Amino acid sequence: MAETEAHLLxxxxxxxxxxxxxxxxxxxxxxxTGEGGSAVISRYEDVLWALRHPExxxxxxxxxxxxxxxxxxxxxxxxxxxxKYRKLLDxxxxxxxxxxxxxxxxxxxxxxxxxxxxxxxCDFHGELAEPLPSTVFLQLLGLPLExxxxxxxxxxxxxxxxxxxxxxxxxxxxxxxxxxxxxxxDARSAEPGEDxxxxxxxxxxxxxxxxxxxxxxxxxxxxxxxxxxxTASLDCFVAYLxxxxxxxxxxxxxxxxxxxxxxxxxxxxxPVVTVLRVLKQDxxxxxxxxxxxxxxxxxxxxxxxxxxxxDDPERVDFGRRPNRHLAFxxxxxxxxxxxxxxxxxxxxxxxxxxxxxxxxxAPGVQLQYSPGIRQVSELPLVWSARA
Amino acid sequence: xxxxxxxxxxxxxxRCYMLAPEVFGEDDRGHCQVLAPEVPSEHESQAxxxxxxxxxxxIEIEE
Numbered sequence: 001m002a003e004t005e006a007h008l009l010x011x012x013x014x015x016x017x018x019x020x021x022x023x024x025x026x027x028x029x030x031x032x033t034g035e036g037g038s039a040v041i042s043r044y045e046d047v048l049w050a051l052r053h054p055e056x057x058x059x060x061x062x063x064x065x066x067x068x069x070x071x072x073x074x075x076x077x078x079x080x081x082x083x084k085y086r087k088l089l090d091x092x093x094x095x096x097x098x099x100x101x102x103x104x105x106x107x108x109x110x111x112x113x114x115x116x117x118x119x120x121x122c123d124f125h126g127e128l129a130e131p132l133p134s135t136v137f138l139q140l141l142g143l144p145l146e147x148x149x150x151x152x153x154x155x156x157x158x159x160x161x162x163x164x165x166x167x168x169x170x171x172x173x174x175x176x177x178x179x180x181x182x183x184x185x186d187a188r189s190a191e192p193g194e195d196x197x198x199x200x201x202x203x204x205x206x207x208x209x210x211x212x213x214x215x216x217x218x219x220x221x222x223x224x225x226x227x228x229x230x231t232a233s234l235d236c237f238v239a240y241l242x243x244x245x246x247x248x249x250x251x252x253x254x255x256x257x258x259x260x261x262x263x264x265x266x267x268x269x270x271p272v273v274t275v276l277r278v279l280k281q282d283x284x285x286x287x288x289x290x291x292x293x294x295x296x297x298x299x300x301x302x303x304x305x306x307x308x309x310x311d312d313p314e315r316v317d318f319g320r321r322p323n324r325h326l327a328f329x330x331x332x333x334x335x336x337x338x339x340x341x342x343x344x345x346x347x348x349x350x351x352x353x354x355x356x357x358x359x360x361x362a363p364g365v366q367l368q369y370s371p372g373i374r375q376v377s378e379l380p381l382v383w384s385a386r387a
Numbered sequence: 388x389x390x391x392x393x394x395x396x397x398x399x400x401x402r403c404y405m406l407a408p409e410v411f412g413e414d415d416r417g418h419c420q421v422l423a424p425e426v427p428s429e430h431e432s433q434a435x436x437x438x439x440x441x442x443x444x445x446i447e448i449e450e
Binding site: 048052086087090091093094095096259263321322323325328330331334338339 | 398399400401402404405413415416417418436439440441442443444
């Protein structure tokens with residue numbers, strides 16, 4: 001890579017990555033990083049085009065390897081096969097179905113918040129943002145809640161193996177994940193319940209029941225896609241709201257605005273920064289030729305702050321119109337869990353603000369955002385505790 | 388005003404029916420369903436808000 005481009009690699013993981021995103025969009029909208037022959041695409045129109053053309057920008061297992069033995073379903077299956085699985089799974093994660101789950105999620109959130117509300121201080125990430133989505137997920141799948149710590153260990157073993165005290169390979173962790181779900185499926189088939197695992201065991205694709213392997217390939221993806229992402233979104237949102245008290249008060253005083261608050265924070269924070277693809281055909285984007293076989297990262301964060309597609313994109317505007325953000329991606333692989341995520345974000349923000357409307361970052365704390373999926377693993381908050 | 392959704396383009400973001408529930412509904416998969424192709428005048432501005440929010444630009448309006 002040319003030396004003149006070195007500055008383009010800086011700042012993408014900063015608490016405010018927008019200046020770095022802007023430099024990339026303006027100076028090098030298709031950036032070859034030299035890492036693994038991959039190119040990074042930054043402009044909204046290019047990213048959206050790539051997302052909507054899986055026959056060119058494929059999401060198959062060549063695009064990313066995360067310890068799985070077979071393609072993850074449905075992420076690593078491209079159209080036309082892909083739609084069969086989405087037809088099966090979309091209804092289970094629809095907004096209507098998530099609304100049924102909402103009271104239970106609120107209760108879980110409220111219990112966790114009550115546990116620290118009188119203390120005047122909390123570790124927002126460790127006490128709420130991390131355990132809550134995982135607990136919801138365990139309930140949804142019908143897995144025993146006491147497995148939560150093991151579950152978190154497996155998830156982190158795949159997503160950030162380098163951060164573990166005793167690092168093992170992704171493949172080793174992957175085998176443990178398959179084993180965990182195998183065991184759970186055995187338990188459910190002996191005693192079916194109202195959960196997703198029991199349901200999948202009865203469902204059909206192409207007139208045939210899902211095989212054990214297909215169910216495992218769906219579960220593996222749900223585990224990896226569904227937990228860290230909501231955790232990161234909660235971290236990013238609350239870190240922003242803690243540092244912008246006037247915005248926070250506005251959001252609390254105008255509850256009818258909450259959906260707008262969530263969509264704008266999804267856009268402005270874009271907690272899932274990149275999605276990965278592999279090229280199946282040669283293509284030219286922003287005058288740069290890309291070759292079949294190249295791996296490509298679509299920089300959703302940069303797309304969502306592109307002034308070519310959003311007015312005054314660095315301004316956080318809870319009433320923004322239109323707001324066609326790509327925080328959940330786009331095209332056929334659009335996030336399956338987006339309505340679950342939105343429901344969890346709404347439930348946690350409302351339950352948290354109902355009990356703790358005024359809060360700020362603990363003095364002296366320097367926030368660190370993890371790359372790729374923007375978690376803030378140290379997010380201590382302080383407030384005046386109730387007497 | 389007439390409104391239609393290009394069902395082969397919609398991927399179920401759900402922004403339209405969140406913002407314009409009088410004009411757009413959802414099918415079982417969470418994809419957009421137009422509630423009435425002929426939009427009553429009192430819902431025209433809602434229809435525009437819902438249509439412009441679609442990241443796939445799957446909604447067409449004819450005025």
